[in-house]
Amino acid sequence: MTQRQTTGIVGGGAAGLAAAVAAAACGDRVTVLERMDRVGKKLLATGNGRGNLMNGGEPRYPGGDGFAKQVLSLCGPEELRRFWSDLGLCLSEESDGRFYPLTRQASTVLDALRFRLERDGTAIETGISATTLHWDNPGWCVRTDRGDRRFGRVIVCGGGMAQPKLGSNGSTYSLLESLGHTLVKPRPALTPVETDTAPIRGLSGIRVRCGVRVMRKDLCLHEERGELLFTDTGISGICAMQCARWARKGFEISIDLADGWADGEDRSLLSELDTRLSRIWKGQPAERLLTGLLPTRLAERVMSAAGLRVRDRSAESLTDAELLTLAAVLRDFRLTILGVKGFDAAQVTAGGIATDDFDPITMESHLARGVHAAGEVLDVDGDCGGFNLMFAFSSGILAGLNGRRNEWRRDRT
Numbered sequence: 434m435t436q437r438q439t440t441g442i443v444g445g446g447a448a449g450l451a452a453a454v455a456a457a458a459c460g461d462r463v464t465v466l467e468r469m470d471r472v473g474k475k476l477l478a479t480g481n482g483r484g485n486l487m488n489g490g491e492p493r494y495p496g497g498d499g500f501a502k503q504v505l506s507l508c509g510p511e512e513l514r515r516f517w518s519d520l521g522l523c524l525s526e527e528s529d530g531r532f533y534p535l536t537r538q539a540s541t542v543l544d545a546l547r548f549r550l551e552r553d554g555t556a557i558e559t560g561i562s563a564t565t566l567h568w569d570n571p572g573w574c575v576r577t578d579r580g581d582r583r584f585g586r587v588i589v590c591g592g593g594m595a596q597p598k599l600g601s602n603g604s605t606y607s608l609l610e611s612l613g614h615t616l617v618k619p620r621p622a623l624t625p626v627e628t629d630t631a632p633i634r635g636l637s638g639i640r641v642r643c644g645v646r647v648m649r650k651d652l653c654l655h656e657e658r659g660e661l662l663f664t665d666t667g668i669s670g671i672c673a674m675q676c677a678r679w680a681r682k683g684f685e686i687s688i689d690l691a692d693g694w695a696d697g698e699d700r701s702l703l704s705e706l707d708t709r710l711s712r713i714w715k716g717q718p719a720e721r722l723l724t725g726l727l728p729t730r731l732a733e734r735v736m737s738a739a740g741l742r743v744r745d746r747s748a749e750s751l752t753d754a755e756l757l758t759l760a761a762v763l764r765d766f767r768l769t770i771l772g773v774k775g776f777d778a779a780q781v782t783a784g785g786i787a788t789d790d791f792d793p794i795t796m797e798s799h800l801a802r803g804v805h806a807a808g809e810v811l812d813v814d815g816d817c818g819g820f821n822l823m824f825a826f827s828s829g830i831l832a833g834l835n836g837r838r839n840e841w842r843r844d845r846t
């Protein structure tokens with residue numbers, strides 16, 4: 434009788450559980466080691482508890498783009514749909530290519546994974562932390578706070594450092610570093626941006642659709658469009674969070690508040706303001722000029738940033754020069770960046786173990802045969818919209834399959 438391969442998986446998050454399902458499907462004897470009291474805690478928190486599992490659109494990975502694309506070319510949205518269908522999980526597609534479980538509950542995704550692992554007899558040990566990993570002939574030894582565990586191969590899926598309260602605290606980087614892998618300095622990504630608060634005092638809780646740019650002096654480093662949320666300490670919301678990886682203390686955020694209602698031409702913005710002044714608000718107090726375009730408190734802040742003294746003035750008393758200044762501020766409402774929120778608030782980690790030393794087909798290390806890594810522990814991070822879970826699941830599946838043929842993996846042509 435041939436002996437079954439023993440596969441140890443460090444970390445029972447998205448990548449680890451997908452790897453476990455795939456390895457078990459190939460007949461491996463699988464053990465998952467998870468430091469929290471249960472697996473998949475972060476998975477439950479994703480997409481506000483709804484679990485935005487993947488994205489069917491163009492891959493968007495500001496960190497590790499090339500490697501992520503190689504992985505997705507082997508196990509992308511099509512293969513993932515088959516994977517989930519095989520586990521009995523129905524998906525539903527929403528705007529911008531985002532896929533959620535049909536139930537709109539991330540807990541259903543975790544159940545589908547857990548029940549499959551239960552069916553396949555996979556061992557899940559919780560409340561156990563891996564501390565080191567070394568070769569101990571004839572296999573790999575994972576040292577833990579509850580003794581040593583030995584396996585034929587090991588898949589490291591300990592995640593990054595985002596929201597350590599959900600389990601991933603960066604403790605598995607050292608397992609791979611000890612084998613010669615390089616750690617690219619981890620930084621919080623997809624996290625709110627902290628700015629000076631004087632120009633946005635009183636705006637906390639207000640959401641706007643706008644364009645956002647990260648500026649180093651006059652140089653635009655990154656641009657986003659979408660919904661922005663003002664907070665007590667700066668800005669949040671998807672487009673602000675996607676700016677965080679470019680934000681540095683002393684740089685500026687430029688918000689285009691006219692993005693949603695005036696096209697790129699300043700002429701259209703000026704003509705909108707002119708219509709309001711000469712027709713809609715004629716004879717009315719000047720402070721009403723932006724009513725219906727911006728939330729009232731934000732309109733007041735914009736007027737004040739433009740240096741407009743509107744008190745006791747009528748709309749039509751505003752001069753052309755004042756309108757031009759107002760239009761400029763609407764297009765370029767500036768905030769000085771003080772920093773970004775830390776790992777406690779971040780959704781993902783930029784940086785991690787460098788991908789150069791891993792084979793994207795099997796996720797196996799080139800430096801240590803029999804050691805694989807998948808998910809956020811690697812130096813790959815995606816935009817909001819399902820890209821991070823998608824990479825975690827895809828890379829986890831490839832690591833679990835380890836090059837073996839399966840309907841969830843596309844063969845190289």
Ligand SMILES: Cc1cc2nc3c(=O)[nH]c(=O)nc-3n(C[C@H](O)[C@H](O)[C@H](O)COP(=O)(O)OP(=O)(O)OC[C@H]3O[C@@H](n4cnc5c(N)ncnc54)[C@H](O)[C@@H]3O)c2cc1C
Nearest residue numbers: 444446447448468479480485563592600808809819821822
């Ligand atoms: C609030 C929030 C919402 C999010 N929403 C989305 C979303 O909707 N869509 C999306 O695509 N992405 C989302 N993300 C990002 C996504 O959740 C992660 O990128 C993804 O979970 C990474 O999967 P992973 O398995 O690599 O790591 P994790 O899910 O972090 O799992 C790592 C696991 O390893 C365990 N572990 C760590 N160290 C050890 C150790 N030493 N020994 C044993 N076990 C260990 C941890 O406890 C954890 O369970 C969200 C993140 C957060 C924080």
